[in-house]
Amino acid sequence: MSRSRGTRFEGDSPEAEPHAVTRRSVLSNALALTAMTLAPAGLSRAVHAQGASGGLAAAVQQAQRGTKAGTYLVLLGTRAGPAIDLARGQTGSAVVVDGQPYLVDCGYGTVRQLVASNVGYLQVNTLFFTHLHDDHTGDVPALLSYQWSNGKTTPTDAYGPYGTTRLVAACVAVIHSNVEIRTVDEGRIVDADAQFHGHDVSAADTPVAVFKDDRIDVTAVENTHYPPRSKAHMPHRSLALRIDTKDRSIVFAGDTAYSANVARLARGADVFVCEIGDATTLALMDERSKAEAAAGNPNNIFRHVAETHSSPADVARMASEADVKMVVLNHQLAGPAPGSLAYPVTAFIQGVRRGYSGEVVVGQDLMVL
Ligand SMILES: [Zn+2]
Numbered sequence: 001m002s003r004s005r006g007t008r009f010e011g012d013s014p015e016a017e018p019h020a021v022t023r024r025s026v027l028s029n030a031l032a033l034t035a036m037t038l039a040p041a042g043l044s045r046a047v048h049a050q051g052a053s054g055g056l057a058a059a060v061q062q063a064q065r066g067t068k069a070g071t072y073l074v075l076l077g078t079r080a081g082p083a084i085d086l087a088r089g090q091t092g093s094a095v096v097v098d099g100q101p102y103l104v105d106c107g108y109g110t111v112r113q114l115v116a117s118n119v120g121y122l123q124v125n126t127l128f129f130t131h132l133h134d135d136h137t138g139d140v141p142a143l144l145s146y147q148w149s150n151g152k153t154t155p156t157d158a159y160g161p162y163g164t165t166r167l168v169a170a171c172v173a174v175i176h177s178n179v180e181i182r183t184v185d186e187g188r189i190v191d192a193d194a195q196f197h198g199h200d201v202s203a204a205d206t207p208v209a210v211f212k213d214d215r216i217d218v219t220a221v222e223n224t225h226y227p228p229r230s231k232a233h234m235p236h237r238s239l240a241l242r243i244d245t246k247d248r249s250i251v252f253a254g255d256t257a258y259s260a261n262v263a264r265l266a267r268g269a270d271v272f273v274c275e276i277g278d279a280t281t282l283a284l285m286d287e288r289s290k291a292e293a294a295a296g297n298p299n300n301i302f303r304h305v306a307e308t309h310s311s312p313a314d315v316a317r318m319a320s321e322a323d324v325k326m327v328v329l330n331h332q333l334a335g336p337a338p339g340s341l342a343y344p345v346t347a348f349i350q351g352v353r354r355g356y357s358g359e360v361v362v363g364q365d366l367m368v369l
């Protein structure tokens with residue numbers, strides 16, 4: 001698909017000036033930024049970068065000043081949780097369609113990244129959750145609270161698996177004191193209870209319609225992030241989401257191991273956003289899981305990571321089966337040393353390209369695609 005139209009993201013600062021920019025030029029800047037670390041042959045089409053940089057910030061700034069038409073993916077946070085580090089934000093992305101942002105996941109730091117990207121947080125009317133782990137929901141109370149405090153008057157609706165309605169209601173309860181104080185002290189009139197709504201979406205093996213408006217069409221399937229042994233004891237489910245617009249299709253795999261459902265949902269998509277952990281890190285997690293099990297704790301977090309997340313081979317298998325045009329890696333797992341801030345970017349690229357011949361982009365916070 002040929003895409004050369006730019007976009008303009010109107011954030012909370014009104015001074016952004018129209019300035020044409022193409023997605024290609026954004027990618028070019030990102031490539032230039034990372035070219036020095038792209039030594040292995042055959043990787044010339046892959047994009048990767050680590051850490052914040054002035055070069056990338058400049059590319060994002062250019063994108064923000066483009067025209068509004070078209071569909072753009074803005075990566076807000078690209079690290080796997082629940083850990084927090086200063087190199088990458090927890091998972092969150094914005095799909096901006098003709099200037100209107102839709103948020104997909106809202107991990108810790110997402111509100112700051114909405115400001116940094118100039119997408120803005122007051123403009124978010126609709127958000128989607130792939131699942132309700134805290135590295136995908138941590139910033140929801142902040143998002144809703146600052147929308148209310150900073151003058152948003154229109155509704156905000158969140159769609160996600162079982163528990164989403166309860167989560168949004170709980171977030172409103174968290175901000176209730178703030179609402180009461182400002183309502184009395186500042187003459188506010190917006191009712192937070194009536195402004196924010198959560199909607200539970202059913203999980204299924206075949207795509208289910210989740211949301212539709214005049215810009216996007218969203219469908220979902222259940223992925224494999226929660227194993228049967230856990231699902232037998234809880235109503236929670238984990239989703240992959242597909243957003244179709246008039247000019248683009250973007251699929252978010254969510255947190256998942258290999259999933260035939262996800263491959264089906266992603267069939268022919270322009271962009272396949274998928275989590276990743278490199279094989280060495282996942283093998284290390286498997287070893288630690290076995291040690292924990294031997295010590296009497298079989299359902300430990302290391303087992304969770306090793307069994308319910310995607311290796312590069314898993315990503316490649318889903319991307320290849322779905323025949324997607326581009327893979328974008330997010331929810332990246334740091335490693336291999338526990339607590340390390342090193343992201344094994346080269347291993348990500350090489351691992352995925354072993355089983356998938358399309359374009360591979362290793363996402364970075366604030367990257368625009
Ligand atoms: Zn996660």
Ligand SMILES: [Zn+2]
Nearest residue numbers: 131133225255
């Ligand atoms: Zn998760």
